[in-house]
Amino acid sequence: MPPLATDLFDYVLPPHLIAQTPAAKRDASRLLVVDRAAHTFAHHHFADLPQFLRAGDTLFRNNAAVLPARLHARRPTGGAVECFLLRPTDDDRTWRCLVKPGRRLPVDATFAHPDGAFTGRIVAREADGAAIVRFTTPGNEPITAVANRVGDVPLPPYISRPDAIAPQQRATDLERYQTVYANTARQVAVAAPTAGLHFTPELLATLAAQGVGTAEMTLHVGLGTFKPISTDTVEEHQIHRELYEVPVATQHALFPPRSGRRVAVGTTSVRTIEDFLARNAAPLERDVVAEAGLFIYPPRAFRGVDALITNFHQPRSTLMCLVASFLAPGNTDGIAWLRELYAEAIAREYRFFSYGDAMLIL
Secondary structure, three states: OOOOEHHHHOOOOOHHHEOOOOOOOHHHOEEEEEEOOOOEEEEEEHHHHHHOOOOOOEEEEEOOEEOOOEEEEEOOOOOEEEEEEEEEEEEOOEEEEEEEOHHHOOOOOEEEOOOOOOEEEEEEEOOOOOEEEEEEOHHHOOHHHHHHHHOEOOOOOOOOOOOOOOHHHHHHHHHHOOOOOOOOOOEEEOOOOHHHHHOOHHHHHHHHHOOOEEEEEEEOOOHHHHOOOOOOEHHHOOOOOEEEEEOHHHHHHHOOOOOOOEEEEOHHHHHHHHHHHHHOOOOOOOOEEEEEOOOOOOOOOOOOOOEEEEEOOOOOOHHHHHHHHHHOOOOOHHHHHHHHHHHHHHHOOOOEOOOOOEEEEO
16 A cells, blocks of 8 residues: 555644634534444534443543643743643652743753742753753642642643633633543643543433443543644654553453443543553453554554544644544545545534534444
């Protein structure tokens, strides 16, 4: 098979369709329901989801919680600094971070929060531009606790916010850029698993009452999820790596016997499931922690996903490649269909990206 041109996953999106704020109610988002067997689609709302799921189905969902990882500080000279927490290195005091302005912050540069909540010192620089920052806090408070008090939600770059975010907008983002089932003890994501943002406690209760189960997993969503494919062909792209955790109960839910479909909530869940099943032919009887380096693109087949809930993704993204694969597993027919579905969503003025609408692929 010839290489896949990245241009196949490109499209033009009118800027006004990029959702800047969430829907008034989570499950009021629109839902494009796609039937692969019949090759049809229909327009609904996310609150209609129970119509399309049945007893015995299981929702596999990523329960990673988003850390308010964007910290604001000042240099001793008074210059503004933005420090974005990526992940701890060896303890909670030392983190891999993105800092701005990067060129003006060499090793040993320091910065501090205006209210004294933390001080940071750059102790090393990495080849990709990231900084290793050592934090000091009053009373040795963990920097994650500080971030929950003074940090801003790490919204994607296509969501615009003023430098000085209004308190009400900050509160809205803190609540809505987080799934209702996020495990707040697992603040390991710097981007939300956005397909899950549409669920409400009431909708989950309705699904449970009709016999739809849930299975938990945790994928540490990183900034690489927003990195577009910059190579001419898909195969040349180097996919980012992300840590994931799969509990024993979730492992068992992936294998027979089971009575219903395995419904992945979001591409992060798909990546976790497929990476786990590529390594394991049976449950391991212990919780699994591994690193996903799997790049899913046509004509890949799927081992562990029977239906998918997903948002509408950025042009030339690895996530579009994954969805195209799922539309037609084992061949490349899903690429043309994906383009058709996205054209339909644009024509109907669906809202796109993290705070946007959703698609259910059956």
